[in-house]
Amino acid sequence: MLPLEIPEVVIDRLPIYARALALLEKQGREVVNSQELGERLSVTPAQIRKDLSYFGRFGKQGRGYNVSRLLQELHQILGLTREWPMVLVGVGQLGRAIAAYDGFVPQGFRIVEAFDADPKIIGAKLNGLEVKPVDALPEVLRRHRAALAIVAVPAAVAQEVIDMLVESGVRAILNYAPIAPHVPPHVRIKDIDPVLALQSMTFYIKSAADAAK
Amino acid sequence: MLPLEIPEVVIDRLPIYARALALLEKQGREVVNSQELGERLSVTPAQIRKDLSYFGRFGKQGRGYNVSRLLQELHQILGLTREWPMVLVGVGQLGRAIAAYDGFVPQGFRIVEAFDADPKIIGAKLNGLEVKPVDALPEVLRRHRAALAIVAVPAAVAQEVIDMLVESGVRAILNYAPIAPHVPPHVRIKDIDPVLALQSMTFYIKSAADAAK
DNA sequence: GTATGTGAACCACTTCACAGCA
DNA sequence: TGCTGTGAAGTGGTTCACATAC
Numbered sequence: 001m002l003p004l005e006i007p008e009v010v011i012d013r014l015p016i017y018a019r020a021l022a023l024l025e026k027q028g029r030e031v032v033n034s035q036e037l038g039e040r041l042s043v044t045p046a047q048i049r050k051d052l053s054y055f056g057r058f059g060k061q062g063r064g065y066n067v068s069r070l071l072q073e074l075h076q077i078l079g080l081t082r083e084w085p086m087v088l089v090g091v092g093q094l095g096r097a098i099a100a101y102d103g104f105v106p107q108g109f110r111i112v113e114a115f116d117a118d119p120k121i122i123g124a125k126l127n128g129l130e131v132k133p134v135d136a137l138p139e140v141l142r143r144h145r146a147a148l149a150i151v152a153v154p155a156a157v158a159q160e161v162i163d164m165l166v167e168s169g170v171r172a173i174l175n176y177a178p179i180a181p182h183v184p185p186h187v188r189i190k191d192i193d194p195v196l197a198l199q200s201m202t203f204y205i206k207s208a209a210d211a212a213k
Numbered sequence: 214m215l216p217l218e219i220p221e222v223v224i225d226r227l228p229i230y231a232r233a234l235a236l237l238e239k240q241g242r243e244v245v246n247s248q249e250l251g252e253r254l255s256v257t258p259a260q261i262r263k264d265l266s267y268f269g270r271f272g273k274q275g276r277g278y279n280v281s282r283l284l285q286e287l288h289q290i291l292g293l294t295r296e297w298p299m300v301l302v303g304v305g306q307l308g309r310a311i312a313a314y315d316g317f318v319p320q321g322f323r324i325v326e327a328f329d330a331d332p333k334i335i336g337a338k339l340n341g342l343e344v345k346p347v348d349a350l351p352e353v354l355r356r357h358r359a360a361l362a363i364v365a366v367p368a369a370v371a372q373e374v375i376d377m378l379v380e381s382g383v384r385a386i387l388n389y390a391p392i393a394p395h396v397p398p399h400v401r402i403k404d405i406d407p408v409l410a411l412q413s414m415t416f417y418i419k420s421a422a423d424a425a426k
Numbered sequence: 427g428t429a430t431g432t433g434a435a436c437c438a439c440t441t442c443a444c445a446g447c448a
Numbered sequence: 449t450g451c452t453g454t455g456a457a458g459t460g461g462t463t464c465a466c467a468t469a470c
Contacts, residue, residue: 007438007439009438009439010439011413011416011417012409012413014412014413014416015408015409015412015413016393016409018412019391019393019409020393033450033451033452034451034452035451040393041393042393042395044440044441045451045452046440046441046442046443047439047440047441049451049452049453049454050439050440050441050453050454052452052453053452053453053454057452057453058452059451059452059453060447060448060451060452061446061447061448061450061451061452061453062447062448062449062450062451062452063448063450063451063452064450064451064452065452077416078412078413078415078416078419079415079416079418079419079420080412080415084411084415086411093310093313093314093315094310094314097306097307097310097313097314098407100306100310101306101307101310101407102306103391103407103408104407104408104411107408107411107412109408109411147418148411148414148415148418150407171417171418172411172414172415172417172418174407174410174411174414178232178316180229180232180233180253180254180255182255188414188417188418190410190411190413190414192405192407192410194311194314194316194317194363194387194405195228195316195317195320195322196225196228196229196232197387197403197405198297198299198317198320198322198361198385198387198403199227199228199231199291199293199320200224200225200227200228200291200403201361201385201387201401201403202291202292202293202297202361202385203224203227203290203291203292204224204384204385204401205292205360205361205384205385205401206291206292207292220460220461222460222461223461246428246429246430247429247430248429257462257463258429258430259462259463259464259465260461260462260463262429262430262431262432263431263432263461263462263463265430265431266430266431266432270430270431271430272429272430272431273429273430273469273470274428274429274430274431274468274469274470275427275428275429275430275469275470276428276429276430276470277428277429277430278430
């Protein structure tokens, strides 16, 4: 059923579809077609239909997609029908902001352990979580079996921390450190770096901004 | 130079190259070749050479690239030889974390104005900045001429805020709200959404995690 | 000898266009 | 009739491979 190679770009779009469908569902919509969904997401209708076709036939010709049904299917496909415990490494300013972010839990992602290297931070409470020393990470992960980790440590030690997480069996990492991390093929990693995003946008506006100067 | 022809993916990679070069420069390296740079960034050497060739000939055959020279060229290309003032809209938990993030200023990005709709927040100080009401945004932007904005407001009002920013002449937006925003073609926008990143990674690890259960 | 710069070949994703079904 | 699902065509980005330059 599943073709061996589903393009990664397709997988990256599925959560976007799911988010839009969740909104439609909240608004009480029962059916949506690829045309309208595409307009809402700035994606072509063909793109949406093609993407979904990798996984099955979820629509009805002449009608469109049942919103709740398709949302459920996408959750199934993405593995979002369960909760995902996560560990957080790095409890500095950034790490604390991540821990406080209220967008994770409603989507089933919960930080269940927090680690730091700073003795002044270790032992402190973070959202009712006791911050543990990074050295305890392998041992703690061996028991917890969390598959997801968030890295929010300084760039200088980020690769080291990532190696430790990989070593401890983590399967996917959300990396906030401004580095180009290395991980083995069986581990997924995504980087969040607002500075890179800004630095590529300035390319497009620099001439106009200069001209307007 | 001729931005009309250059693929956006290429532009997105330039800041990554620049970051790696900045690190090499700090380490005192004078020369690097596409081979080594590629290994550090998990990019093929041909990719790097091709990307750079869109903008000029910065290397020396048989030798490689002068680190400082190439870094400077990239800064020039990306428009990073100047400071970029930014306005922040949304000073809730997320907005405050963004304002406190210490990664922007060293790269020349500084928040110069902050706005919120909540009367309880308006007037408060944020890093020495007085939080102003969103209604004042058009008027303030008319004077400031900031080309960059960061949106950290609730999803429900994000599009409205983005429209206001576009209306006020902002040229690029970093959007933290979990929506699919609409902007006219002359405005750039990039979304930062850690939840989407997590939701696509779970696809790849769900089966393995289930199997290991 | 060594590594760049680049047309050409290749590959992957996107879009088209229409058969097929509700 | 209307919209999905999907081979086929099209597009655009990546990789190759080698002439070129140091």
